[in-house]
Ligand code: GLA
């Protein structure tokens with residue numbers, strides 16, 4: 001396989017000839033008598049990979065000077081004997097109690113100024129000198145001890161980095177971060193617009209963390225009186241955690257340069273700028289826990305965002321629950337077939353592993369009612385174990401290496417940018433109803449419903465391979481980004497953006513002279529003002545003969561070279577353009593000045609795709625998702641039935657369905673039972 005596309009590229013000895021299957025395994029929480037039984041059950045379910053040592057710091061280091069690897073050695077021996085591959089975690093995601101007692105600087109301080117006590121997990125201050133010192137020491141010992149172990153196929157650094165800290169060590173580190181970035185206090189005064197409300201600072205020491213005790217605006221924990229400060233603090237917090245990751249990575253690489261490192265991301269997770277993090281990881285891995293309101297499109301979008309972090313390279317599905325999770329108000333079981341469907345959905349969007357949290361369900365604390373491969377019953381005769389074992393068999397016997405390394409090719413990109421997410425939602429006005437991910441989702445869902453493959457890309461990514469680039473809520477047009485779009489459009493690209501775009505530069509300072517600022521010449525419009533609508537209000541417009549709603553925000557804009565494709569129908573801006581198209585250079589730029597509904601996005605985006613002759617992955621009945629992954633062996637068309645009834649798909653081209661072995665000819669009907677999956681393979 002093309003080395004570039006391999007997840008575990010460094011480890012030539014570990015022959016990756018199938019989708020890795022397994023997940024988090026915590027035998028240290030169980031008496032040793034059950035370990036052999038675990039191994040028997042793993043074999044039954046075809047489990048070949050385990051993530052070990054995620055929360056073991058307390059066991060590995062019972063006090064400041066004692067380290068004890070005896071149990072982990074035994075576990076490593078156990079899994080080695082049983083031929084399992086290991087994703088070895090560094091255990092630094094929860095500090096031991098003795099450390100919190102003796103070195104309280106490891107504890108975080110909340111947004112409200114409250115210093116936490118020992119408790120929970122993912123709980124260490126990223127700028128705590130004690131945390132960093134002890135974490136580095138532990139990681140060095142792990143790296144020396146296990147870094148040459150052949151069973152280790154990846155290092156799993158910490159776990160689900162997240163949260164924020166507002167302690168004094170973070171405050172000091174924030175000042176250093178700012179000094180580094182802005183050099184002088186004068187520049188700081190400028191970029192944060194500190195002339196406002198007499199906030200002028202005279203010394204770096206005047207900088208304090210933006211929290212409830214300082215810049216809180218309308219106590220909701222989100223809004224802030226100085227968005228520039230809070231935005232920089234969000235960036236700094238993400239960088240602080242990244243520095244912890246890098247610290248561990250550097251040590252691991254010193255002892256085991258060929259073992260790839262990762263940490264488990266969480267999809268659309270606001271606190272960390274994953275695009276900035278991505279180049280620091282050898283491969284992307286993430287934990288997929290759809291919430292009760294999430295649709296198949298929402299989950300697909302997160303997979304695509306994760307895949308986009310490394311320009312389309314396959315990623316690892318690091319965790320998913322076999323059935324139920326434990327944090328919802330109502331913890332509903334995944335219906336029969338749904339775990340399998342979601343697993344294939346991950347693979348269909350670029351995952352080369354299917355891993356679960358966790359292998360054996362715990363007996364106490366908050367995850368005792370979170371499902372696991374081995375349930376409290378303790379044997380294999382459960383519905384869930386049966387489903388896990390069936391999937392394990394399929395992945396091993398039927399899918400094998402046909403999809404490994406496979407890429408998804410897309411002519412459409414949606415820009416997703418953490419700075420924009422943070423800045424648009426910190427903003428005081430025009431409306432709290434403007435939600436970044438929700439806006440992005442509108443465009444994604446429409447494309448998803450028609451099976452158009454989409455890449456989610458960052459502001460740094462190249463645009464030249466795309467026919468259509470959509471940047472919803474590009475509120476902040478960062479230094480040079482307008483130039484990037486300008487040349488993309490001039491060279492023939494189709495660019496789409498929305499209301500509340502181009503308003504500010506990198507520091508959240510408004511670009512003067514009229515919105516959408518630096519995008520104005522590209523879009524050929526001038527936005528004079530933006531109206532915010534209450535939830536029960538709507539304007540409307542007619543696009544190609546059909547009336548659609550205009551909600552949340554409506555911009556009053558004037559044409560400056562663009563043509564209007566639709567006009568507002570009511571209120572004092574009735575007759576003003578809503579949807580505009582600017583033919584520019586060899587390309588075109590669209591501006592959608594409001595939020596509409598799914599039907600509009602579908603109609604609008606279908607037109608754009610058809611103009612560019614972009615083909616969907618397949619034509620399917622509603623609720624059936626289709627994607628194509630292609631590697632050097634050929635291409636796999638995934639058909640995923642999210643409906644709760646059987647459907648039939650008319651195949652445009654034939655192939656061998658891998659799960660049943662059935663050979664189909666073009667024009668054949670393929671039946672999919674409810675939650676059913678088909679993988680149609682066509683050799684190169
Ligand atoms: C997260 C964590 C795991 C576990 C699961 C439970 O994703 O990484 O340690 O707590 O949630 O779903």
Ligand code: ZN
Pocket residue numbers: 108109125126127128165166167168169170171
């Ligand atoms: Zn801190």
